[in-house]
Amino acid sequence: MSLDRRKFLYAAAAAGGAAALPGALWRRAFADGPAQPGPSPYGPLRAADANGLQLPEGFSGRVVARSLQRVEGTRYTWHPAPDGGACFPDGDGWIYVSNSEVPVVGGASAVRFDASGRVRSAYRILNGTTLNCAGGGTPWNTWLSCEEHDWGLVFETDPRGEADAVARPAMGRFKHEAAACDPDRRVVYLTEDQGDGCFYRFVPETWGDLSAGTLQVLVGSGPGAVRWADVPRPEFWWTPTRDQVDGAMRFDGGEGCHYSDGTCYFTTKGDGRVWAYRAAAERLEIVYDDDLVSGEAPLTGVDNVTASASGDLYVAEDGGNMEINIITPDGIVAPVLRVVGHDESEITGPAFSPDGTRLYFSSQRGESGFIGGTDGRTYEVTGPFRR
Template sequence: MRLDRRDFLRLSALGGGALGMGPGFWKGAYAAPAQPGPSPYGAMSGSPDANGVRLPAGFSSRILARSGRAVASTGYTWHSAPDGGACFALSDGGWVYTSNSELSSGGGASALRFDGAGAIAGAYRILSSTRSNCAGGPTPWGTWLSCEEYGSGRVWECDPTRSSQGLVRGALGTFAHEAVAVDPDGRRLYLTEDSTSGRFYRFTPSAWPSLTAGTLEAAKVTGDPLAGTATLTWVVCAASSPASSQSSVASRTTAFNGGEGCWFDSGVVYFTTKGDNRVWAHTPASGRLEVIYDDNLSSGSPLTGVDNVTVSRSGDLFVAEDGGNLEVCIITPGPSRVVAPFIRLEGHSSSEITGPAFSPDGRRLYFSSQRGTTGQSSGGITFEVSGPFR
């Protein structure tokens, strides 16, 4: 039997954990990292639709906006390099989709407003005069946190329902921010850092839900996250610089290789690291940390270049690729996790998929191709996919 590197790593991780944990390990083994398998939505179509999207049966796509062009009949010019995004429900039955602009100059964020039937009813700028706005995250109180991804980057809080400038939230740290997720149960925020020496952070507001002041901490990993036996402890750090540059903090915390997407759902904080192509799950209530996907543990895995993430109504994790074959892949929940491709963009080989987010009713998935088919930031395309999401 041929044993390649991925199989060896997988067997080593699982076997070593089993020997160390004894019989009790096998209960945890049922939630081992996801392995390739059939998608609950079936296979993608053999050829793309008119918009260049390969989809499972029953799903359809539409293009909502293109960089440098007016959005529908709004007259608003869509930004270049669209990146992280989220959806927000409105009292009139409609919703808003926010989208960052990852330009090194003139970044910021914009929003698309939809009526209750899903038609575009408006488009406008919600953040200006910032740069390299990569991902971010929604808050339970209805604001969008836009993250700047460069060494002195900060987090900006924006009102997605109207044209606005946004407010800087310096207490959330100064580093190459990627994404942020809010845990309303524990009343904390979790943040990723896009750097090879990046840390995983949490922020505890002094007065929930105000983000003007609070305690910033970086994580230390103890145990084996592949075997599901790891836990996180936290070290207080200053908000004025990356934790890795603080000598008293760096030696007591753990580096995560290229932190990317981050999303909270049902008591779990999911995040990705692109340097090692991993998807992680942290349960704040117990402190547990586990790897739920690692492309080195399975040969022929469909998911590489892990990036932005979101979670559907059914608890499925949708992971966008930066690289690979430009897919959004699904990781199913439960004891037998499966990873499978859900959609693929054809002709976008010099781009990345960004900003996956579901409409409030869970029936529409939004995302962008940051550089479209041109490979240029001015070629960004923002999509909607609708269909029988479970």
């Protein structure tokens, strides 16, 4: 990258972050530009364990499920191509849900754990959908499973598998990627996996009921002040939702999305960026850009994202060197785990258990790298995560 381009990108990032930053995350000034490589708060990664996981000292990992094999201790066969995921409380235990990014029979599954972390059961929570990529949890403990195709829908599912899944067409038909609920403004943010995609929010008529409401798209010219505009025809269209509003901001391949303490963070894979939408101020900022790091970028192929209560972001890689990287509130980027030998795969579905001590995620295509995801693996990493 040329020096002139680097200076321009730094200036743009700094301009976007000039206002005071609300929330607990990212209080530092942007005078030094977006986050930079540095030492991990957990220390360096050790040699790979028997499962091919490189982890810091004090951390351990295990395989929870493998695609097309029975989940240990159950009679349930885990789905192929595991993708987006989330954890939900369940009595004194918890549930991890996971999408399946395959056509026609995609859907989603769940694994239930007891208080000790032992698998109690595994089961299906969504059937008859296609290319279920990412999604997001709701404050009322349902899972929003998102279809990634041009007429894709959001399906609201029950992690316990007791209630039928319901399509939510009012949230728009487009190439859905991820969803993140903002309980403060009572909206749901949505990303779109297109090279010229948009960033949306859904405003329900009644919070907690996603059957009706207004889909809006972010309008602006870059980092800085932005606004929202209604999408006229979100459900049935001749013109795609991303092309219905003049001035709608374009994002190069929207991926993961996570809301925390006044800010919605989302990633765009085409330009290797992590964005922050500061909801109260209606400002957009660049948290990380792999073109703006000093030296070699530790985080490439940005994809799914989650956060811990400590204010740390955890960003999974699609490709790269198969890592999950931490981005700390003081702007340090560093790997916290790496999956070895899965060179043609991607890391998906990072999510913390409710107590913050366990991190779940998947290698979508496993060691084989087969596009159908029949070698997918879902992991659990336990350790002293910052909480």
